[in-house]
Amino acid sequence: NTFHDMGFLLYPHFYPPVKRWYFGKRMRTFLQRTSHVVAVSHSTATSIGALFPEYRDKISVIYPGTDHLLAAPEETPSERAVAPPYILAVNTLEIRKHTPFIVEVFDYLRHNFPCNHRLLIIGQRANGYHALRRAIRQSPYRADILLKNTVSTARLMQYYRDCDFFINASVYEGFGFTPFEAIQFDCPVFLYRNNTVREIIGNHPYTFPEMQAERWGEAIWKALNNRFVNRISRKDLQSYSWKNTTHATLNLFHKMLTGEETQVVH
Known part of the structure; x- marks a missing residue:
């Protein structure tokens, strides 16, 4: 088993x-x-x-493995794409995924910096869905937050390629695929340092040991202006x-x- x-x-x-x-x-x-x-x-x-x-x-x-999407056939997505620039988050909308915190980080970036990004959240509904909807309604930038419950594999691959960066705040994972999928597409990722992130990525500067929107926002904006020079590389996942x-x-x-x-x- x-x-x-x-x-x-x-x-x-x-x-x-x-x-x-x-x-x-x-x-x-x-x-x-x-x-x-x-x-x-x-x-x-x-x-x-x-x-x-x-x-x-x-x-x-x-x-x-973490390279399954790289082997997926290239197809033309049927649904309409989201135009860049945008921040991407992909996860089942469970409580443990802590997705409302991502909205907090987005709000901090938009309020404190000349950030014109939108936030695209993709995830199937689960027991954290209503808390996320509430966080979006309360955001002063809610018009620039997009929520999709399902997308095709082809479109998901395009979103990984086209987003400026990916963010994940999951508190606990058995493994946790989506951050590693993003890395495989050379997408800069910013992650809560949960159990599997510590195990696989370690104490990388793009991982955070606490949920403080200000700290995440400041670090992300600095990294964005430095062209994500310290991004976690897909080479770090070669063995996976x-x-x-x-x-x-x-x-x-x-x-x-x-x-x-x-x-x-x-």
Whole structure:
């Protein structure tokens, strides 16, 4: 079995009651039925081991790839594009994604600097949707905030390419794909330093350990004027490919069947 995150046990207040009930009831059943657990990050593996120590020796970490959109076929998007310049945020609109904070950062940039960007937020509705709508209504720059619940893959790829930068304030992730998708398109990203950002990116100056709109806004504006010279590079994600994920998964299967490691020749 593959476990993507343990948020419903670590941060239950971020989840609706029905989801807490379901996963809380089913988690041990999933573990009892499995011969081995695959965690998508060391953070997730550590959490599983801490909450269910009897399974600690049955856990392997296999990172997902982050290069899937680069392999997607080039298509002409059917829906109308958003004209640059704009700031991009992509996430399911859950409470834990902390999307209203992104509106705060946008408001700070527009109020304090000659910033003419719009803010484009893309995400499926979830339990944080109404809080985000409220934040948008209260923004003095709400006319320049665009919210889309769904877009095509082709259009999403274009948005990653054309935005000036990407911003993500998710409090907790099992892995968290969208910031890494953005990086793969050479998009400058500014991220809350959550568990997986610390694990994969580290203490990069474009990551922040707290939710302070002023600090984010000042750092972003400085980086924008410096042409994002310190941006996180796609080279930093070279090892997070689906090819490596496949090799690691096949190696785990081989080990479970034979008890031996296999050497994959690249």
